[in-house]
Amino acid sequence: MSFGKCSICNSAILYKEDYFEAKCEFCGKKEETYIICSNNHYLCIVCAAKEVMDKLYELLPDIDLKNPLDIAERLISKCGISGHTPHPITAAAFLTAVKNVTGYITDEDVMEGVSRAYEIPGGWCGYYGACGAAVALGTSFSVLLNATPSSDKERSIANRVTSACLVEVAALGGPYCCVASIRAVLEKGIELSELHLGIKFPERKTSYKKCWTATFQQNCKTEKCRFYNMDVQE
Numbered sequence: 001m002s003f004g005k006c007s008i009c010n011s012a013i014l015y016k017e018d019y020f021e022a023k024c025e026f027c028g029k030k031e032e033t034y035i036i037c038s039n040n041h042y043l044c045i046v047c048a049a050k051e052v053m054d055k056l057y058e059l060l061p062d063i064d065l066k067n068p069l070d071i072a073e074r075l076i077s078k079c080g081i082s083g084h085t086p087h088p089i090t091a092a093a094f095l096t097a098v099k100n101v102t103g104y105i106t107d108e109d110v111m112e113g114v115s116r117a118y119e120i121p122g123g124w125c126g127y128y129g130a131c132g133a134a135v136a137l138g139t140s141f142s143v144l145l146n147a148t149p150s151s152d153k154e155r156s157i158a159n160r161v162t163s164a165c166l167v168e169v170a171a172l173g174g175p176y177c178c179v180a181s182i183r184a185v186l187e188k189g190i191e192l193s194e195l196h197l198g199i200k201f202p203e204r205k206t207s208y209k210k211c212w213t214a215t216f217q218q219n220c221k222t223e224k225c226r227f228y229n230m231d232v233q234e
């Protein structure tokens with residue numbers, strides 16, 4: 001399972017300041033990128049995400065948890081993270097919780113959000129100033145509210161949700177940690193879903209002391225991250 005590292009050699013992923021051309025090690029596609037491993041392996045967006053997404057599609061329909069944070073931890077631990085998959089994982093966790101709590105939305109609605117969030121590229125937080133997990137939560141609200149560019153309130157709420165989540169991600173500081181971003185975004189999402197949608201999620205069930213992903217993360221900020229010593233109890 002890859003965990004934010006190179007799927008070929010398990011070395012660190014490097015985020016460069018300038019575009020360059022690279023060839024995907026799996027499918028041979030050549031394209032411009034900023035992202036490569038320290039041994040010069042490049043994977044295109046589809047190949048980098050495939051293993052994680054295949055597991056996510058398999059797992060998602062059977063998840064009966066009702067708190068978005070619990071679902072996210074389950075997905076991250078079972079599927080790993082690779083490339084831009086933290087973005088569809090965020091939408092999957094939030095929308096599956098909404099489905100399980102309300103029964104108002106279907107698996108197709110969940111997949112609509114996951115597919116849209118899949119389109120948000122990796123590295124968006126640093127290169128475009130908009131963390132993809134935060135955009136994925138705005139995306140989830142768009143799906144729930146059937147927002148379109150022509151909508152009034154629905155479009156405003158989706159944009160408010162993304163902006164509130166971006167504030168949370170900015171407050172985490174850098175370098176990036178996709179797990180911390182997913183957690184911060186979903187915490188905010190739980191608060192905003194009560195405000196904007198009237199949906200209240202049950203308390204989370206997973207309990208642990210300390211962040212279990214710290215040892216996998218190449219950039220772990222340890223004591224500087226508010227999730228590092230997190231004490232979550234039932």
Ligand SMILES: [Zn+2]
Pocket residue numbers: 006007008009010011037038039040041
């Ligand atoms: Zn590599």
Ligand SMILES: [Zn+2]
Pocket residue numbers: 024025026027028029043044045046047048
């Ligand atoms: Zn490829």
